[in-house]
Amino acid sequence: MTTTTDLPGTTDRDANPTRRRTSLRAGGLLVGVLLLIAVAAASLAIGSKQIPLHDVWTGLFDPSGTENDAIIRRLRLPRTLIGIAVGAALGVAGAVMQTLTRNPLADPGLLGVNAGASAAVVTAISLFGVRSFDIYLWCALAGAALAAVLVNMLGGSRAATPVRLALAGTAVNAALFGYVNGLQMVDMSALDTMRHWAVGTLAGRDAGLLVKALPVLLAGALLAMLVARPLGALSLGDDSAKALGANVARTRVLAIAAITLLCGAATAVCGPIGFIGLMIPHAVRAFTGPDPRWMFPACAVYAPVLMLASDVVGRVVVPPSEIEVGIVTAFFGGLLFIHLVRQRKVAQL
Template sequence: MTAVAGALGPAAQVPAPPGRRAALRTTGLLLGLVLLAVVVLASLAIGTRQIPLHDVWSALVSPSGTENDAIVRQLRLPRTLIGIAAGAALGLAGAVMQTLTRNPLADPGLLGVNAGASAAVVTAISLLGVESFDLYLWFALAGAALAAILVNLLGGSRAATPVRLALAGTAVNAALFGYVNGLQLVDLGTLETMRHWSVGTLAGRDADLLVKALPMLVAGMLLAFGLARPLGAMALGDDSARALGAHVGRTRVLSIAAITLLCGAATAVCGPIGFIGLMIPHAVRVFSGPDPRWLFPACALYAPVLMLASDVVGRVVVPPSEIEVGIVTAFLGGLLFIHLVRQRKVAQL
């Protein structure tokens, strides 16, 4: 636990009194609920066409068939719901990944999930002629699962260590993205189709995709929350975790399964959106601390805030065009990554 606290800076190493710590965590979660409500309203009201909040409310509770009603209910509401679900999944997957690997720079892509999903979708488009986003969902999920299984096997399966998992994930990522880029270069039709999926966006996604992916998202979240206690023990090191009664190998395998379900389903619906799983755990540790029992719910709450806020920013910076949410989060995540590396605190893990 000292190592994890060290990664968060000097202030994190001085434990707050239990009462103050509980109050800080509760306040942080309540603030997250307020921020989520604000960005949901912003997502429904702000865009190429600005819609007053009272019209948004009317469209939701008593639609009268106006154009504003159609925009809110048919375009922005599905987009917002997908952003909430995908954001929560990516944030939670990032928290599980960082806790599992004891690496503050880890995000779900480290397990090859994004690369596996992309490789499966590009194969479906180029070699199988698939053109339906509904089918992309299942190919992306299958590709994410196969990539995660491969990384786990290369990392040593139940005997895997955080370092071996990270190295195996890096190798699989490089190989799969090389395959994706190569297939797109030799098939321009695939390149044109993939660019609409691979950039990572909430625009143009049908709510039916979310309905189909929801069982996987819910299963991944339940599994992640159920692993909070043994993952907290593993943050002390494998030997200490075993002494505390945690099943290290089983916990690691189930954690990889949770990450695959969460990130695979989110990637299948929205395309690969990076850095949310990296940024949010760092941000919420300010009040949640490193304990996964508090960290995981906080990440699941604040990640949709970042996702929707980034989506709203992308709508308004270059009107009437939009910047995809994946580009906005990549820009923000790149700045955070540079900040973390410059502080050199990651070396303390």
């Protein structure tokens, strides 16, 4: 009997494209993990004071009370861990949003979700004198949810197109950040507390913030992974999703809940950081394809790489000062956004 491997020019690799695709996806994830380790090491070593990698290792695992140990353990380690957690949250949220809306331009920052969370926190600070992170967190979640609903309504709900959603998100972003800036001008006494909510940053964050936000971030990530399969079916259209056994209404509600939890908690910790959720899903699709079951974990690995790399760039580009990570990601994300809009297949939507 003749098999495919007996045919001229055919190999076992050609006979099993599923295995080849799985190997490509697994290899892409492995590369992402290695990149994340490398950029995390750079985040610990690079700053206003350069610390050799062997001193970084000593400071982490065998501290002796030196100045370098204190810098690493008290300042850079919390900053790096927060960057990893927040980056992963924003990357997964962007992937969920793009899959749910079938919109290649969807992004938590671009569609106003981060701005909504930021505006809610600034309102709590300026109008109600709130200074507790626990309240910040709940305000950010509420603001993110309201902004997501508003943009969806302005964009046309189920009839929304990528361009209409992008325009609605831009309008909501402009209005909310104008509101934030207005409050900052009116309430000068709270300016120092509020100003980082206008531009996202990892500077000055301590591990306690991450500990408080981590349950919310994990809940959002778990929801995203649970709806990955039905979201893949939903991306084919509502009728196809129902035919494949997916509960369309429940999937949408859970996906929106995941986006709200991830974006709200991330913004409560760092302020609004845009474009990570736009850039990373486009990058990882090169090896994951459109399957959310592979794309979401890949975004959780590669988004922190971009977050920490942007943070390191911001530290070294204008020494001894630093540029907030939200500005760096906005610069690179803006270039990508222009490229995507100019593509014919997006511009025609």
